[in-house]
Amino acid sequence: MGCSPYIHDNKHEQDKSLKLFIGSDTTITPGIFTRVVDSSSLHDYNLIRIIGSGAFSKVLLCSYQPTLQLRAIKIMKKSSLVTQQLDTDYKIKEAAILRKFDHPNIIKCFEVFEDSLNYYMPLEYCQGGSVFEKFIVKKELNEEKIRVIMAQLLSAIAYFHEKGVIHRDLKPENIFLESKETSQIKLGDFGSACEIVAGKRCKGCFGTAYYLAPEMIKGSYDEKVDIWSCGIILFILLTGSPPYSGKNTADIKSQILKHPLTSKQCSVVIQNKLIIDFLENILVINPNDRISASKALLHPWIAQFRNNFNIKSEILKNLHQKKCFSKIYQAVSMYIVAYLLDIKDISELKQYFYKIDKNGDGKLDEEEIKMELRTFMDSDKAELTSKEIFKKYDLNSNDFIDYSEFLLMSLSDDKYLLERYISAVFKEFDLDQDGFVTLWDIQSVIGRFSHDALDLCLIKECSKNNKLLSEKKFINIIRKCTSKKNKS
Known part of the structure; x- marks a missing residue:
C-alpha cells in the first residue's frame, strides 16, 4: 500500500504497454x-511579497499560476540543513512528514523542488497570520478564544503523536489563523520535527528557548516535550508575557532548569481555577507524570470547546446519494476537497466534524459516527449505516474516517465537481503543461485503475486519441460520468 514519490517523466517516452x-x-x-x-516549477509562481524571514530560510507569498491559488513558499538554504532534516524520497523531512497527515488543524504541503542553493516547499497559506502577530502583539484575546486555539492545537498534537511524530518547536509564531475573521488554526513549521523510533528516546535541543521542556535541555526526551510547550504557550496567551526573564538563550535555559514554570506561579496571575488545574497536569517536571495530548483533550476546560457546537445537520442522512466510486473519482474528489475548496465553503462542515469528534483526536471512529447517527435514527439502523459509511468512505482502510474523507462524504458532487476545480486536478497530472495527459501520468499518482465505468470510460477515450487526453475531454468525462451515476 502507499505510493512512491510523484516524479514526472516525459510522457512521450513512456512504455506504451501499460498494465x-x-x-x-x-x-x-x-x-x-x-x-x-524539477526546479522549473518555480516559474509557476508569481511573487507577491515576503511574509517571513530568518537566518536560514524565508517564506514568500506567491500566486500559483495554474490555479491562481495563494501559496506560501518556504525557501531553505541547503547549506543550513543537517542530515536529520533531509529525506531520501521527498528531499525535505518536513515534506515527508506533512504528507502523512490529514488533519483540519495541520498545514498542507503541495510539492518540493530545488536548485543548486535552495529547497523550495510550497505550503498552504493562512490569511490570518500567526497567533503571535494577531493575539499577542495586538492583544486581541479573551479566554474563549484561547480555549478554541488550545483545543485545536492539542487535537493536532494528539494526532501526530499517535503517528510517532514530535514537533519540537511549538510556539505562537508557528500557529497560523486560517482567516482574519476566525480563530480556526493551522499548525505549521515542522522543520525541527522528528519521528519516534521504538524503544529509543530523542536527542538534540530544538526550538525557541522559552518553550523548551527541562528534559530537552538535559538531552533525552520523548513526545511529552510538546505538552510542556503547550503549557508555556497557554501561559503567554493568558498573560501576554513570557514566563522567564533571561536576556539570552543561555540565561533562559538556566532558569528553566533551576526554576521551571509551575502551576503555582501561574495561579498568581491567572484566576480561573479550571485553567490552573489544567496547567497542573501539563507543567509537570517529570515527563512520565505529564498528561498526554489525548488526555489533555478530555480535561473539562478544553472539553467545553466541543460542547459549544449545537449544529444540527442532515449530512449523514444523505450519504446514499453518492454512487460513483471509481479510482479516478476518488482522486479528483480528494484533491479538490483537501486542497482547493475555500475555507468559507467548508466552515460549517469543519464545526460539524469537531462536534462528532468527541475525543478530539482529529479523526472519526465508528462509535463516534454511530453516536451521531443515533440522534436521528434507531440503534439498529445506525449500526448498519455506520458500517456502510466505513465501507464506502474509509479509503485508506485505517478504521477511521479522516478529515478529508469526511469532507468527501459530506459534500454533494455539485458543490465541488466544478469545471475550475477539475481543471486544477488535470494540471496536477499535466506537469509539462502541454494540455494533455496520458494514462500513465494519472496512474503514476493514483495507482492501478478500477473496473468502474468512469475509469473504463477514461481509458477508452484515451486509447482513441493516440493515448493523449486533453484537458477539455478530461473535464467532460469526469462531469458527465459522475452526473449519470448520481442520477441513477
Whole structure:
C-alpha cells in the first residue's frame, strides 16, 4: 500500500504497454499529491511579497499560476540543513512528514523542488497570520478564544503523536489563523520535527528557548516535550508575557532548569481555577507524570470547546446519494476537497466534524459516527449505516474516517465537481503543461485503475486519441460520468 514519490517523466517516452489494472494499489489520501518536481516549477509562481524571514530560510507569498491559488513558499538554504532534516524520497523531512497527515488543524504541503542553493516547499497559506502577530502583539484575546486555539492545537498534537511524530518547536509564531475573521488554526513549521523510533528516546535541543521542556535541555526526551510547550504557550496567551526573564538563550535555559514554570506561579496571575488545574497536569517536571495530548483533550476546560457546537445537520442522512466510486473519482474528489475548496465553503462542515469528534483526536471512529447517527435514527439502523459509511468512505482502510474523507462524504458532487476545480486536478497530472495527459501520468499518482465505468470510460477515450487526453475531454468525462451515476 502507499505510493512512491510523484516524479514526472516525459510522457512521450513512456512504455506504451501499460498494465492499467495491476501493480501498486495506491491508497487515495491527500498525501499522494505531495510531489517532487524539477526546479522549473518555480516559474509557476508569481511573487507577491515576503511574509517571513530568518537566518536560514524565508517564506514568500506567491500566486500559483495554474490555479491562481495563494501559496506560501518556504525557501531553505541547503547549506543550513543537517542530515536529520533531509529525506531520501521527498528531499525535505518536513515534506515527508506533512504528507502523512490529514488533519483540519495541520498545514498542507503541495510539492518540493530545488536548485543548486535552495529547497523550495510550497505550503498552504493562512490569511490570518500567526497567533503571535494577531493575539499577542495586538492583544486581541479573551479566554474563549484561547480555549478554541488550545483545543485545536492539542487535537493536532494528539494526532501526530499517535503517528510517532514530535514537533519540537511549538510556539505562537508557528500557529497560523486560517482567516482574519476566525480563530480556526493551522499548525505549521515542522522543520525541527522528528519521528519516534521504538524503544529509543530523542536527542538534540530544538526550538525557541522559552518553550523548551527541562528534559530537552538535559538531552533525552520523548513526545511529552510538546505538552510542556503547550503549557508555556497557554501561559503567554493568558498573560501576554513570557514566563522567564533571561536576556539570552543561555540565561533562559538556566532558569528553566533551576526554576521551571509551575502551576503555582501561574495561579498568581491567572484566576480561573479550571485553567490552573489544567496547567497542573501539563507543567509537570517529570515527563512520565505529564498528561498526554489525548488526555489533555478530555480535561473539562478544553472539553467545553466541543460542547459549544449545537449544529444540527442532515449530512449523514444523505450519504446514499453518492454512487460513483471509481479510482479516478476518488482522486479528483480528494484533491479538490483537501486542497482547493475555500475555507468559507467548508466552515460549517469543519464545526460539524469537531462536534462528532468527541475525543478530539482529529479523526472519526465508528462509535463516534454511530453516536451521531443515533440522534436521528434507531440503534439498529445506525449500526448498519455506520458500517456502510466505513465501507464506502474509509479509503485508506485505517478504521477511521479522516478529515478529508469526511469532507468527501459530506459534500454533494455539485458543490465541488466544478469545471475550475477539475481543471486544477488535470494540471496536477499535466506537469509539462502541454494540455494533455496520458494514462500513465494519472496512474503514476493514483495507482492501478478500477473496473468502474468512469475509469473504463477514461481509458477508452484515451486509447482513441493516440493515448493523449486533453484537458477539455478530461473535464467532460469526469462531469458527465459522475452526473449519470448520481442520477441513477
